Amino acid sequence: MTISKKPIGISLLGCGTVGGGVIRLLRSNATRLAARVGAPLVIRKVLVRDLVKDRVPECERGWLTVNPDDVLGDATTDVVVEVMGGELPAYDYIRRAIDGGKGVVTANKMLLAARAHELVRHAALRGIDLAFEASVGGGIPIIRVLRQALASDSVESLYGIVNGTSNYILTRMCEDGLGFAQALAEAQAKGYAETDPTLDIDGHDAAHKMSVLAMLAFGVKVDHGNIPTEGIRSLEPIDLRFADRFDLVIKHLAIGKDHGSRIELRVHPALVSKRSVLANVSGVLNASYLEGRALGPCLISGRGAGDMPTAVSVVADIVDVARSKLAGAAGLSTSGISLEERPLVPLGEIETRYYLRFSGQDRPGVLARIAGTLGEHGVSIEQMIQDGRSAAPSEPVPIVMITHRAREAGVAAAIKAISAFDSVSDQTRVLRIEEV
């Protein structure tokens, strides 16, 4: 195989830290990349807002333009790389790039979360490759691994640790006993959490990524707003300490399971065994754990954010899109994505094990009533902790139970009934326990 003389033209929309990293990698690995693609990759245009601002030294002034038409109308540009972020005008620019027959690589998770289906459908119709590895899991090739598995396999279930901010906070709470507010403040001080951390800590960012992962793993079109989503804001150290005694740790998980005609998707904090491969995915690391029907289990973990890891993913996508382009086989990766509609399994119908912490009076018979009520709702107890005695008989004590697998509706009904007891407070803490 000789390397084609005709280069593949690459243009960037945006030149922030990820864009700068992409330019740096493209230039410093030019020979290697040309050998891999079969043609040199040449940068044509870089859309910026400010022509005089300092850029990475590898970025040539002559590429810069403030006019999107210079990029989208450039006949020598084969692949457009969108690293500007935000929903608009990124969406419009990508549509125009697709309409102009250019391959597209994007790292824009916000855009994908909101409009992945539209963009994928549009690109597939036009026979265009739309690659977005960097939009989920930063540098970790989650999409690549899903694609390999899905060439000839199907995904039974998927568990993702996809929000680095939440994972950092939970790691500090679990390992160092910090309270939520303290761990959040620390994450903010270190730049791991935004000033307004809502998107991350309330689980919305994870739900966004879940909708993209569900599209790839299960071929379903799902609105992230419909995914049952809980964040980590209300977690208390006391529960993490009890969990520790059961050899459990807490993780914020994005969970997807294929039930054939229906699909189970949910995003929430959950307890997992310390022996789980997900237990040691700590700090800002992300992970994706999938069970393939033929492949079996497969875990992939690494940095879910950061300029250079993200740039590595973007460049890997550029290589793929450029190769397909050169081979006259563009559009295959996009047309392979299915966008079926399948109903979600309601939360009440899911089945898992549960951690329950009741606050009950330390009086004879309270425990028996709780256990009896759980039993009436089909929930049986696997393990229990009730420590010592309370200081005063009127003071409630924590009663912690781990259940066997049970249906969520049964657990919810039992807790509602138990909360009506005089001897139990209505502040029962429920955490799902996942076998992963």
Next chain:
Amino acid sequence: MTISKKPIGISLLGCGTVGGGVIRLLRSNATRLAARVGAPLVIRKVLVRDLVKDRVPECERGWLTVNPDDVLGDATTDVVVEVMGGELPAYDYIRRAIDGGKGVVTANKMLLAARAHELVRHAALRGIDLAFEASVGGGIPIIRVLRQALASDSVESLYGIVNGTSNYILTRMCEDGLGFAQALAEAQAKGYAETDPTLDIDGHDAAHKMSVLAMLAFGVKVDHGNIPTEGIRSLEPIDLRFADRFDLVIKHLAIGKDHGSRIELRVHPALVSKRSVLANVSGVLNASYLEGRALGPCLISGRGAGDMPTAVSVVADIVDVARSKLAGAAGLSTSGISLEERPLVPLGEIETRYYLRFSGQDRPGVLARIAGTLGEHGVSIEQMIQDGRSAAPSEPVPIVMITHRAREAGVAAAIKAISAFDSVSDQTRVLRIEEV
């Protein structure tokens, strides 16, 4: 993109359990695979030794032949899939397939370990894709992840748990306190270890895989016989119990580090923190952990063996080779592999932390002499355990030390000097501690 009418012809050399799995996956996913490749994949010939033996129901009798010429000389075969195993005649058949211009997919780790360099060089010269994802790590896309990382990054270090048999035995020893012989017998009873387990438990299989991984990760040509290799046969439960008290677990690791002009490669049991992402890779699971200079850390883990996981990897390779073939871009993946010669770092020059267990007399001054001798050789102690007193003063007691980072030659010289003491036995146990 419309799907080409002209199909891609696939022929198999061998139809054992992996081959049967490949046929099953190719047929049951025919539509999906055609969409992904851009042309239908059609099975042409299957080389077997026995025409009447039962095959998977998806295998058509008309494909079967006992004559390799029927496969290698078949003009309608575009991709040859070698799943027969063994070094010969597999090597000759693959050479013939390459010479005949056919793409090649192989799952044959024994062949690759012995002759990967020859085959890669030959395929690269002829512009042929030679894909071998399934030869390392079964179903885990280790090679795919390395390739993504290496499109624009370089690997700083690599830690692999690549032998499922050893990992199973160590997991049972660590978690359940079994002795080596007992754990091995159990692994054999479960079919996880061969009747002659030498290749696995003495580390040779891991060294084979390390040579293939080093070729991909560092672009070096290395003979597996030159990689310093230790197995797990002599490990004793007492050390795993002490390690547990330091929050360490034992893993059999294949380690590679890029030192620029030289390369550090070694295969041996090592202690890692219970907090390490590798700590929970247990039982027969495999894993590969790499540190990319731009990407940062990336772990991938899953089933390192088994018919269906391996078949999934083989089919993913078939898709890649078929796509390149169809695009007229064959040979890129193979020509991208560099085969430099770089000297190995001698074991005496490596630096890591060490676990040392001395058997010493329980007498005043012994500890001080050990510590003093270590210090003279530049080895300083980070933590120590000496339990209770011995039953009789003449009875030796275990003295366990964890060192700070030290040079292996210094540790070896200190131990040699200490072994000469009357008060210390010459059976000092040394285990390396890896920060991963």
